[in-house]
Amino acid sequence: MRRSILHIDMDAFYAAVEQRDNPSLRGRPVIVGSPPDRRGVVATCSYEARRFGVRSAMPSREAFRLCPTAVFIKPDMQRYQEASVRIFKVLECFSPLVEPISIDEAFLDVSGVLRLFGNPENIASLLRRQIRAELDLPASVGIAHNKFLAKLASEKAKPDGVFKMPEQREQLIDLLGRMGVGELWGVGKVSRRILEQAGFLKVSDLQRSDRSRLVKLVGERFAAHLINLSFGEDSREVELPVAEKSISKETTFDEDVDNRQFLNAALCDLCDEVGSRLRAQGLMAHVCRIKIRWSDFNTITRQQHFLSEICDDFSIRELALELFSREKLRSSVRLIGVGVTELVRDQDEQMLLFQEENQELKKREKVSRTVDAIRDKLGDNAIMRGSRLSPGD
Ligand code: DCP
Ligand code: MG
Numbered sequence: 001m002r003r004s005i006l007h008i009d010m011d012a013f014y015a016a017v018e019q020r021d022n023p024s025l026r027g028r029p030v031i032v033g034s035p036p037d038r039r040g041v042v043a044t045c046s047y048e049a050r051r052f053g054v055r056s057a058m059p060s061r062e063a064f065r066l067c068p069t070a071v072f073i074k075p076d077m078q079r080y081q082e083a084s085v086r087i088f089k090v091l092e093c094f095s096p097l098v099e100p101i102s103i104d105e106a107f108l109d110v111s112g113v114l115r116l117f118g119n120p121e122n123i124a125s126l127l128r129r130q131i132r133a134e135l136d137l138p139a140s141v142g143i144a145h146n147k148f149l150a151k152l153a154s155e156k157a158k159p160d161g162v163f164k165m166p167e168q169r170e171q172l173i174d175l176l177g178r179m180g181v182g183e184l185w186g187v188g189k190v191s192r193r194i195l196e197q198a199g200f201l202k203v204s205d206l207q208r209s210d211r212s213r214l215v216k217l218v219g220e221r222f223a224a225h226l227i228n229l230s231f232g233e234d235s236r237e238v239e240l241p242v243a244e245k246s247i248s249k250e251t252t253f254d255e256d257v258d259n260r261q262f263l264n265a266a267l268c269d270l271c272d273e274v275g276s277r278l279r280a281q282g283l284m285a286h287v288c289r290i291k292i293r294w295s296d297f298n299t300i301t302r303q304q305h306f307l308s309e310i311c312d313d314f315s316i317r318e319l320a321l322e323l324f325s326r327e328k329l330r331s332s333v334r335l336i337g338v339g340v341t342e343l344v345r346d347q348d349e350q351m352l353l354f355q356e357e358n359q360e361l362k363k364r365e366k367v368s369r370t371v372d373a374i375r376d377k378l379g380d381n382a383i384m385r386g387s388r389l390s391p392g393d
Contacts, residue, residue: 003111004120005238007142007150008091008127010104011159014080015046018073020136029054029070036064036072043075047159080104083135090130094123099238107147109238124162148185148234165232172232177204184229191218195226206230242283242343248291249273250337256295258332267324268317270338275313276372278340279365284309285340288319292327293335302327303341311346312364313371 010016014032019025029049034040042063045054052067063070084103091098094117097109110123117123124141131139142153144165149172157163166172181200182192198217200206206214207230214223228234249270257263267290278285289303302323306315320338 001111002145003109003238004114005144005147005150006108006110006120006124006127007144007147007154008106008108009140009142009154009158010087011138011140012044012046012050013083013104013137014044014075015049015073016137017080017083019046021079025071029067031060031063031067031070031072032075033063033072034060035074036060045070083137086135087131087137087139090127090134093130094127097238097240100241107150107238121162121164128160128162146232146234147236147238148229149232151185152179152183173207176230176232177202177207179203181206181226184226185234186222186225186229191222194218203230239345242345244281244283244343246289246339246341246343247274247277247281247283247285248289248337248339249277250291250335252293252335253333256332256334258329260329263333263336264321264324266336267320267338270336271316271320272313272371274338274340275311275316275368276375278311278343279346279369279372282346283343284311284346285316286342286344287340288316288323289339289341290320290323291335291337291339292324292333294330295332295334297334299335300327305342308361309344310361310365312361312368314364314368315361316340 015030018030018032019028025046027048028046029052030046031042031049031054032044033042038060040060042054042056042058042060044056045063049063049067049070052070054063054067054070060072064072080103087104088098088100088106091106091108095108095110095113097112099107101107108123110117110120113123114120117126120143124143128139128141131137138160140154140157140160141162142150142155142157142165143162144150144153145167149165153163153165166175179202181187181195181203184203187195194217195201200209200214206226209227211223211227214226217223218226251266251270253266257266285306286309287303287305289301291299291301293299304319304323306319310316316338324336
């Protein structure tokens, strides 16, 4: 049985919240992000500003050059977060299977509620109407039988619309075929360049490709991934959010410690434990946090995002040690701890496979998993990892 999947994504989310709360901004180009006279980037902008070529992640200075009449607004995350919580409450009225993807985006599997609410088009329109009524914000919804296609559909639905992917196979293949390879899930800048240089410009080039040639170019797994996507196939399921909010481990010393080398080593051990729990649960983490309790019981925490989601020990060590190195040892340390938060399921691994920056990460993950396996078999002390930060060191 085919599933019915909706992908919902709010339109120009931060900017829409600003326009809602300040009517004088409606209908005008609004840019949320750094001010134009500072270094920093655009978080998002209203569709009025997009007409001038302004985009997310563009330097604010450049945005100002493209659209000098725009109103620049500093982000107010708390208000966006509040709106997000209310949006997810609405989504949960329609299906128990809601997978949050970001602050303004989610997948819904509505296969089980069709009898209750009608067909997916009907659910999409009810849902958009309810978000409008309760939050006064525009949302777009894509409908399809899998996640990949539903996400493409919501892009086509924007702004403030609904789009359903064609059900007929020929029509679907034709629609996909006209897309650029860079629009496929998991194709980043690097893989796009490699594909294009080899003559794979459009998705139709992948559909028609000789499989072995593609395998030679990008490897077995990524080739399979690309071919599946080029025919609109994607077997990922809508998954509920990860229940566990964080994984952490701390240690209190028998006597307070002021030797940084000793503390670094203790921190590394904790990182490895956190890493192996993360992997054992099939999770990836976005944020690393350390905790230090000084001898006077004062306690601080410091945290930072990883460059991308990770689940290997080396990345945790690297960031934890860096966070720790920024702290002066004002007094001796009573307790030290490390944790990871903003956890997600380790399900997007193919997506990372082929991007250069991720090859090192993959290597780190492989080494970490090998160590897990050996420790499982032979006990925790079977391998000492020492203080290496990278498998190649
Ligand atoms: N965001 C950000 N930096 C980015 C991209 C996005 O801070 N590089 C923030 C601002 C967006 C929000 O996340 O409002 C949601 O991201 P989307 O990619 O969904 O973008 P928008 O909702 O703003 O616009 P769209 O209508 O294209 O979805
Ligand atoms: Mg959005």
